[in-house]
Amino acid sequence: MKVRIGVERFDPSKDESPYVQWFELDVEPRSTLLDALMQIESADPTISIPYSCRRGVCGSCAVLVNDVALPACSVTMSTVIECLGKEIVVKPLPLFPRLKDLVVDRSRALRVMDITRYWIHRLEPYIPPERVSKEDADRVSSYRKCSLCFSCVASCPVASVDKRFGGPVALRAIAERSADPRDALDRVPMAVASGLYNCLVCDTCSAVCPQEIDVGSAVVELRSRAWKAGLAPSKIRDALDGILDEEYGNPLWLPRADRNAWIEYLKPSSKAKVLLFAGCMASYVDRESAVALGKILEACGIRYTVLGSDELCCGMPLYLAGALEEARDVARRNTEIFRKLGVETVVTPCPSCYRMFKSLYPKLGVELENVEVVHAVQLVAELINKGVLRIDKRVDTAVTYHDPCDLGRHEGVFEEPRAVIEACAREFIEMRRRKMYAQCCGAGGNVRISNPELSIRIGVDRVRRDLPPGVTAIVHACPTCKVQLSEACQRVGIEVRNISIQELVLQCIRRSF
Amino acid sequence: MEWVSRDVVVVGTGVAGLRAAIEAALNGLDVVVLTKTRATCSASIMAEGGVNAALANVDKDDSWEKHFIDTVRAGAFLNDQDLVEVLCKEIVERIYELEEWGAMFSRTDDGLIAQRAFGKQSRRRTCYASDRTGHEIVTTLLSVARSLGVEIVENRFASDVLLSDDGARAAGVLAWDTRAWEPEVYRSKAVILACGGAAQIYEVTTVPQEATGDCYAIALRAGLKLKDMEMVQFHPTGLAFPESAKGILITEAVRGEGGILRNALGERFMARYAPQEMELAGRDVVARAIWREISEGRGTEHGGVYLDITHVPCERIRERLESTYRLLRRLGIDMCREPIEVSPTAHYFMGGIEIDVDASTALKGLFACGEAAGGVHGANRVGGNSLAEGLVFGRRAGASASRVARSSTAPSIDRERLNIAIERVRSVLSRSREKGVGYETIRKRLRSVMWRYGGVVRSGEGLRSLIKELESLEKSLCLLGVDQGASFSVEALRALETVNMVLVARAVAVSALAREESRGAHYREDYPRRDDSRWLKHITVSLRGNAIVVGFSPVRITRVKP
Numbered sequence A: 001m002k003v004r005i006g007v008e009r010f011d012p013s014k015d016e017s018p019y020v021q022w023f024e025l026d027v028e029p030r031s032t033l034l035d036a037l038m039q040i041e042s043a044d045p046t047i048s049i050p051y052s053c054r055r056g057v058c059g060s061c062a063v064l065v066n067d068v069a070l071p072a073c074s075v076t077m078s079t080v081i082e083c084l085g086k087e088i089v090v091k092p093l094p095l096f097p098r099l100k101d102l103v104v105d106r107s108r109a110l111r112v113m114d115i116t117r118y119w120i121h122r123l124e125p126y127i128p129p130e131r132v133s134k135e136d137a138d139r140v141s142s143y144r145k146c147s148l149c150f151s152c153v154a155s156c157p158v159a160s161v162d163k164r165f166g167g168p169v170a171l172r173a174i175a176e177r178s179a180d181p182r183d184a185l186d187r188v189p190m191a192v193a194s195g196l197y198n199c200l201v202c203d204t205c206s207a208v209c210p211q212e213i214d215v216g217s218a219v220v221e222l223r224s225r226a227w228k229a230g231l232a233p234s235k236i237r238d239a240l241d242g243i244l245d246e247e248y249g250n251p252l253w254l255p256r257a258d259r260n261a262w263i264e265y266l267k268p269s270s271k272a273k274v275l276l277f278a279g280c281m282a283s284y285v286d287r288e289s290a291v292a293l294g295k296i297l298e299a300c301g302i303r304y305t306v307l308g309s310d311e312l313c314c315g316m317p318l319y320l321a322g323a324l325e326e327a328r329d330v331a332r333r334n335t336e337i338f339r340k341l342g343v344e345t346v347v348t349p350c351p352s353c354y355r356m357f358k359s360l361y362p363k364l365g366v367e368l369e370n371v372e373v374v375h376a377v378q379l380v381a382e383l384i385n386k387g388v389l390r391i392d393k394r395v396d397t398a399v400t401y402h403d404p405c406d407l408g409r410h411e412g413v414f415e416e417p418r419a420v421i422e423a424c425a426r427e428f429i430e431m432r433r434r435k436m437y438a439q440c441c442g443a444g445g446n447v448r449i450s451n452p453e454l455s456i457r458i459g460v461d462r463v464r465r466d467l468p469p470g471v472t473a474i475v476h477a478c479p480t481c482k483v484q485l486s487e488a489c490q491r492v493g494i495e496v497r498n499i500s501i502q503e504l505v506l507q508c509i510r511r512s513f
Numbered sequence B: 001m002e003w004v005s006r007d008v009v010v011v012g013t014g015v016a017g018l019r020a021a022i023e024a025a026l027n028g029l030d031v032v033v034l035t036k037t038r039a040t041c042s043a044s045i046m047a048e049g050g051v052n053a054a055l056a057n058v059d060k061d062d063s064w065e066k067h068f069i070d071t072v073r074a075g076a077f078l079n080d081q082d083l084v085e086v087l088c089k090e091i092v093e094r095i096y097e098l099e100e101w102g103a104m105f106s107r108t109d110d111g112l113i114a115q116r117a118f119g120k121q122s123r124r125r126t127c128y129a130s131d132r133t134g135h136e137i138v139t140t141l142l143s144v145a146r147s148l149g150v151e152i153v154e155n156r157f158a159s160d161v162l163l164s165d166d167g168a169r170a171a172g173v174l175a176w177d178t179r180a181w182e183p184e185v186y187r188s189k190a191v192i193l194a195c196g197g198a199a200q201i202y203e204v205t206t207v208p209q210e211a212t213g214d215c216y217a218i219a220l221r222a223g224l225k226l227k228d229m230e231m232v233q234f235h236p237t238g239l240a241f242p243e244s245a246k247g248i249l250i251t252e253a254v255r256g257e258g259g260i261l262r263n264a265l266g267e268r269f270m271a272r273y274a275p276q277e278m279e280l281a282g283r284d285v286v287a288r289a290i291w292r293e294i295s296e297g298r299g300t301e302h303g304g305v306y307l308d309i310t311h312v313p314c315e316r317i318r319e320r321l322e323s324t325y326r327l328l329r330r331l332g333i334d335m336c337r338e339p340i341e342v343s344p345t346a347h348y349f350m351g352g353i354e355i356d357v358d359a360s361t362a363l364k365g366l367f368a369c370g371e372a373a374g375g376v377h378g379a380n381r382v383g384g385n386s387l388a389e390g391l392v393f394g395r396r397a398g399a400s401a402s403r404v405a406r407s408s409t410a411p412s413i414d415r416e417r418l419n420i421a422i423e424r425v426r427s428v429l430s431r432s433r434e435k436g437v438g439y440e441t442i443r444k445r446l447r448s449v450m451w452r453y454g455g456v457v458r459s460g461e462g463l464r465s466l467i468k469e470l471e472s473l474e475k476s477l478c479l480l481g482v483d484q485g486a487s488f489s490v491e492a493l494r495a496l497e498t499v500n501m502v503l504v505a506r507a508v509a510v511s512a513l514a515r516e517e518s519r520g521a522h523y524r525e526d527y528p529r530r531d532d533s534r535w536l537k538h539i540t541v542s543l544r545g546n547a548i549v550v551g552f553s554p555v556r557i558t559r560v561k562p
């Protein structure tokens, strides 16, 4: 496979500013990014490239590739090409002083131990043999395997705009110490102070982590401790109250009666086997997404039902806030609603509802029995594939696609949306960072609720850095991302449309209604 | 030139160096730890399988004596038994101490530190933290070091031990700030060498880039003796592909879980070498079998053989071999579906600087511990004993250094020797690569000839030609040059390491030629048997002028005779 790799070179003792030296390489798709860098090193031994263990434990090989920090020895070129393109620029990790070319001075990395008071704080004197349960040991170890490579921090969208954010490496350290039954120091206030509630739970950090540490779960665990200790920010508590309030049932505090406004345009049936679950965001804010989905179903002759004003939040904001008991409660109620309705399939335009039903309900110990959950794009892709839905014409513009965290990175749905868009648009151009390395729109992790200004700055960052030139629209598979990036585009005067994939499809089919 | 004064200077941030530094700090001394790259770069952090200690949590009848016997048997009686005794007795306390400091080992069902069978030991004795034991221990030691305020200085390349005016004592370390390649003198009352091993002198190896044998070279230049340098352990299964990951360790557990070895012709060749034990034969046997298959032309595309575990259910693989599975998947290899290409790989140096039970060397005020020191493992190392060695002798080195530092003042440094040492390094740094040769040419050649003639299978003839080749490489070192004008550069570090590597390679080759028998990890085609009547003794090497001088020293047999 041919790739073009630019290496940013800089020797502070003789160069005025960094410059990029280009290399054309032929790489095996299965080889690693480090293989490519080592090929470059042997072509020019004066280039300084950091590596030591070659197997993801020493943490020294992290470099910045098209704004994503990656541990070079632990990522294949095929992943790099798939998620970042065939032309990449490799720069040193930005968090540390540069020494030369791709090598940085990492001395201060160990400070994360001081900041988190990482050493054990025992209350009881230690008397061997000590007993620790397997479960506790496993949980501590799952966060402890960090190699201090700092790929996560350098890839974190929050850390890149908010310098006070403690970042994933600190959060996972605090989560680890908090999970250790032998450690008596309460570090939860420390986590809150270092921006626990600014985390998007987007898991970009986990996607780049050579140890695949589940930072998202670490954050939720810490938030759950903070929730119990009454340390959650007031805006979060307020939004959760909205969900738990019977009169409202949503974090936006919008009247229950308004929840069915989008249904006016549709013809749902009462006893169908398919439930169109719109979710809070599509019910109240981005109604076009829900309406378009209903129309597509109707065009295909699929009978479906809706819950209208009886629909309840899926519980994602509760989960993200660490209100796990409350989230479990909502999960049980929704499961019960689905059961009573007797539906076989739940289709939703919202990736958060999708992930909640599919993966997080089971994680909370609640199983949706005999109900298949699909996201709108999966259904649409399948309908097109089977010939049930005929695409009659293409929209005559170039468009791009934004991967929502909950659908892409979390649930691995990358191909279906692309297949649908390619069928519907004249040209499909990828964002610069995409798929596993797509940047969050900024709305994740309840941050749109708790810190709207930070949230929108991340959205702006996303469109500024990654929007390919020449596209007229960003196509979305998530109502929240759509609303968020529309705001971001407006904020900085970028003139592209933000539309849902369902709306795009609707423009491309002959409608029989 | 910067002058820094401390009570104790430690070189190396592996298990041995960190444990030594912590001991000195606990004793209230002012200690600094230097490392040439980053604190997290060491062989220690890469160790997977575990650390041996007779806690008797699983096999209740385990004892330090049984650990002792297993160690000495595996070492083919070339171990210094006084060292082994200390190792086996004290490691128990060292493990509990790690736990007290927060290390989280894997647990038994009733919550104790779990112990597993490892490396053909007679009892389940190996404590582990999943398959990242070294990482667990290093992380713990680093956190303790931070809490004690131990000064850890990265980007310092130690090039020489400095001697006192009268030459009778160690007086400090000459180190280079690699960010500017400026010399720094670390003046101290005691010095601890813990640079780890030198398996980077081989083309295919498991070890980190840093394992270039610097402390062996430093010790030789300081007039000390190294012992057992011919004893290099080769692990049978290192990854053959991709190139950047060549040699990295594929744990024995893959064979333990049912992995089968096949050559390119599809033959399960272990049937020819060890019909009884097949894939589960000892490390040396399997390594030599694979070596033979490859060198006789039955190797795979990437110069290995196939290690195939695809017949084992994927769930089991993912559960039992979690991190290997994850590692390979990140490299694009799905071990559930396709065989892994593997070949033998250089892993560990049993030999090293001669030490006494208190980690002292022949030079007063100088201590050595960990892989840099020799004598504990004899002719072969039991898996899980080197982390143990680092912990036990690291602590001992720290304690001994503290004693010396408390009872003496810092000696004044022999300036003449210091200047010679500085000049030696500067002569490399100041020559341009255009006018000379780049390190990569010499290093590549070195690694390739060591692999061919000084590796898994050796012969008198091969070793003699190897020594010739190494001598000519050694001559070409005077042409070694680097890109001029650069401040920090990896290239300069690699060049200086290469000088050390050539010296260490010569020590290995000369020792291997001297030992006319096969014992432990050392296998001579021309002398395939062990010969206790002639060779139950250490081979030592030292430097006289530029020549390597071979000597012999008795094995300290204190408890069990062969």
Ligand SMILES: Cc1cc2nc3c(=O)[nH]c(=O)nc-3n(C[C@H](O)[C@H](O)[C@H](O)COP(=O)(O)OP(=O)(O)OC[C@H]3O[C@@H](n4cnc5c(N)ncnc54)[C@H](O)[C@@H]3O)c2cc1C
Pocket: B011, B012, B013, B014, B015, B016, B017, B034, B035, B036, B037, B038, B039, B041, B042, B043, B044, B045, B046, B047, B048, B049, B050, B051, B052, B133, B134, B156, B157, B158, B159, B194, B195, B196, B197, B206, B207, B208, B210, B211, B214, B215, B249, B347, B348, B369, B370, B371, B372, B383, B384, B385, B386, B387, B388, B390
């Ligand atoms: C992949 C792998 C798996 C292993 N698995 C196990 C196992 O399961 N159990 C077990 O017991 N052993 C295992 N070992 C062996 C064990 O890890 C090492 O032998 C042991 O950790 C050596 O520790 P050390 O402290 O002596 O040296 P190292 O850990 O190698 O540390 C040496 C340190 O010295 C520094 N250094 C070197 N030269 C210089 C210089 N000139 N100036 C400044 N600093 C310098 C290095 O940067 C490094 O920090 C394994 C080894 C490898 C490579």
Ligand code: SF4
Pocket: A152, A155, A156, A157, A158, A159, A167, A168, A198, A199, A200, A201, A202, A203, A204, A205, A206, A215, A216
């Ligand atoms: S989940 Fe996202 S926002 Fe949170 S720490 Fe990880 S990368 Fe940063």
Ligand code: SF4
Pocket: A059, A145, A146, A147, A148, A149, A150, A151, A152, A153, A168, A169, A172, A205, A208, A209, A210, A211, A212, A213
């Ligand atoms: S959490 Fe993962 S990505 Fe972050 S520093 Fe640790 S190992 Fe690296």
Ligand code: FES
Pocket: A050, A051, A052, A053, A054, A055, A056, A057, A058, A059, A060, A061, A062, A071, A072, A073, A074, A147, A149, A210
């Ligand atoms: S080289 Fe050690 S983590 Fe990549």
